[in-house]
Amino acid sequence: MFPTSDEPIRRRKLSDEVLDRLLEEIRGGSLSPGDQLPPERELMSRFGVGRPAVREAMQSLASRGLITISHGERARVSEFSVSSMIDQFDTTARLLLSNSEENIDHLIQARLFFETGMVRMAAARATPDDIAHLESLIDEMEKQPTGAAFIDCDMAFHHAIADMTGNPIFAATSRGMLHWLKDYHAAIVSFQGAEDVTLREHRDIVHYLSLHDVEGAARAMGNHLTRASDLYRQRTAER
Numbered sequence: 001m002f003p004t005s006d007e008p009i010r011r012r013k014l015s016d017e018v019l020d021r022l023l024e025e026i027r028g029g030s031l032s033p034g035d036q037l038p039p040e041r042e043l044m045s046r047f048g049v050g051r052p053a054v055r056e057a058m059q060s061l062a063s064r065g066l067i068t069i070s071h072g073e074r075a076r077v078s079e080f081s082v083s084s085m086i087d088q089f090d091t092t093a094r095l096l097l098s099n100s101e102e103n104i105d106h107l108i109q110a111r112l113f114f115e116t117g118m119v120r121m122a123a124a125r126a127t128p129d130d131i132a133h134l135e136s137l138i139d140e141m142e143k144q145p146t147g148a149a150f151i152d153c154d155m156a157f158h159h160a161i162a163d164m165t166g167n168p169i170f171a172a173t174s175r176g177m178l179h180w181l182k183d184y185h186a187a188i189v190s191f192q193g194a195e196d197v198t199l200r201e202h203r204d205i206v207h208y209l210s211l212h213d214v215e216g217a218a219r220a221m222g223n224h225l226t227r228a229s230d231l232y233r234q235r236t237a238e239r
Contacts, residue, residue, distance in 0.1 A: 014049045015056035021047060022057060026066060026077060036074040037067065104181070111177045112225045115158065116218045118174065119205065122164035123217040126209045130164050134206045141199060150195060155182075157202055161209075201227070 025031045038046070043054045058075055061067040067075045122130075137157045144150040155178055162174035201224040208216035 013056075014053035015060070018043070018047050018049060018053050018057035019060050022061060023066075031077050033077050033079045035077045037077070039074060107177065107181060108225075108229050111181065112222065112229070114170075114174065114177065115161075115225060116222045118162055118165050118170055119209070119217045119221040120214045121167070121170075122161045123209050123212050123214045125164055125166060126212060130160075131206060131210045134160055134202075134209070138199060138202050138206065141195075141202070151182075154198060154202075161205075164209075197227070198224075 022031070022037070031037065037043070037058070040051060040054050043049075044051060047054070058067065058069065062069050062075070066078055066080075068078050069075045134157060137153055137160060141150055141153040141157070144153060158178055159171070159175055162171040165171065201220065204220040205217060205224065208220050
């Protein structure tokens with residue numbers, strides 16, 4: 001829809017223009033990951049703007065994770081990956097979860113949908129090495145009675161299944177979700193009596209993965225995550 005004739009023309013901030021120019025250079029490959037950006041004075045001269053516009057544009061790039069600014073050095077273009085993109089959401093995601101029980105429920109639902117879909121792909125693609133790796137993670141969990149080490153192994157188990165899909169976007173998104181839910185996850189995995197249940201459910205998942213049973217693996221994962229979600233809600237209500 002075009003603006004009406006009497007709508008005022010809005011002027012863009014100079015920093016936005018500088019930002020667009022630098023983004024175009026990054027997209028076009030003129031600036032590649034690891035490259036240093038030109039000095040401030042050079043950018044000021046090239047774009048015909050003052051230092052504030054350049055610095056504001058640089059801060060905007062840094063906040064998006066596109067460049068890294070280090071004291072005493074020129075800014076560098078960051079390495080781009082799906083993981084780094086997901087990491088940019090971390091602070092915002094944790095704030096959303098800390099302020100809303102409803103948001104936690106929504107993310108739990110999303111994780112259930114996401115991980116049951118991923119485990120289907122993992123079951124279709126599972127190799128003997130994949131199964132051996134998952135079994136080794138379960139063995140490691142058994143050696144950790146409770147606490148942070150047990151939780152780390154549990155998370156590594158779910159990360160490994162995400163990696164089995166062969167899709168880096170799935171893997172990075174799964175890691176992000178589980179990281180954002182880590183506090184909730186710890187509350188239901190590491191309390192007395194939950195460890196044996198978690199281990200048994202993990203073994204069920206691996207059993208179906210080893211058989212390439214797509215629906216069996218999805219059902220086992222769904223039961224595992226649903227049990228965990230119900231336990232979390234019960235413990236929340238008790239508190």
